Amino acid sequence: MFSLFQRWREPLIVVGLMLAPMVSFLSSGHRGREPNLADRAVLATSAPIQSVLTWAISSVTGGVSGYVALRGSHDEALECRTQLSESHAELNSLKEAEAENARLKAALSYTEGTAEPEILARVIGVNPSSQFQSVRINRGESDGVRVGMPVVTPDGVVGQVIRSVSSSADVMLLTDAASRIGAVIQRNRVRASVVGAGDGRELSLEFIRREDELVDNDVVITAGTDGVFPSGLPIGTVRSVSRPNVGMFLGGRITPAVDIDRVEEVLIIPVARASSVAERKEGTR
């Protein structure tokens, strides 16, 4: 038996190296596993390299674009000053509305949930496989980032944290084929589901009843019904509507509100802070 193993040692080891991950893949499918010690070591090694490279590239491009931007900056400054004055006026009216809203809520004994500050993070890389649409950020478990937390920019939804280790985390983009977000059409409050098209550029709109109205340029926002994203965050704008001859639902394509290709900094909303990675073993599924 031992001599047989000795004779076939190399082929057996090679076949073992191939079959072990194959079995792991077939048992876990596309869901992924929680990071183990070796995974964490690899991520801890690569994160500083990516951070330094990102910093170097942004410094160079920032310097070049800063120099270029100096030309015509005087006109821009004047325009910004005008816009700032307008924004101040708008802010004042919004403050009035907020104060009125607070008074009315108090009158109705409405209790607001405790709002924790968002965590600011920088995108330091994308994943090296085109099969998954995800990016890596420079904040992790030590900064309070947990699996399942929604990730946004001021423009709208970016995605959801799918893995968090000590100093970095991975964010599944809303354009990933596995991404699902509960949504509403802002104009008429029609409920829908937004699904990533998988190509990094577009989203699909699903489960809108045929009798509901959907037109081009409708703004789609989060419904807050999926247990991940708070309500009211912009997802995108309807680009085209399809009405199949058969079936119960309309279809549509959406252009994301956020330019996913160019996203540099993101905010992580700590709504799922209570659930740690250990508690959310189903998190990446």
Place this chain on the structure above:
Amino acid sequence: MKFLGLTALALVLLSIEAVIVKSFGFDVTRIDVCVAIIVYAGLRGTTLEGAFTAFAVGYLLDVLTGRPTGLYPFLGVLVFLIARATAQLVDGRSRVAFAIFTAAATFGHALLAFLFTWLTSRSGEGRVLTLSGLPLQVLLASVVAFLLYPVLKRIEPGERPKPGLLQ
């Protein structure tokens, strides 16, 4: 030592690739640097060391995707074996031949990754679109292989000791 050298090189290159792809907005495609290393291990390394290198490089790629499933270590060893078998028929030791080998391996690697991901996902619709960037991915991988050849040769200068797929 060669195993460690190639694995460390893969980690550095994958980290650089992630930043470059982000910085230049190549959102529809990737530069398959790891396939070049696996092909090189198939053409130049010994069976055991090459298989371990292919497994380790695939593992690194798997971890850096954000959703490690075991797919890429499996594909790494598979591509290594295919490269080794093909090298029995075609000489891939020159710089240009290595780049062509890498282009073909990248094409096969991407198709297999797509096939297995599609087979195990509930909705395979969106995955088809990821193949749209494949021609550019193949081109970039062959260019990177051409440029990497001297570095790889420095780490693993030896010729394969014996002919045969698993000898």
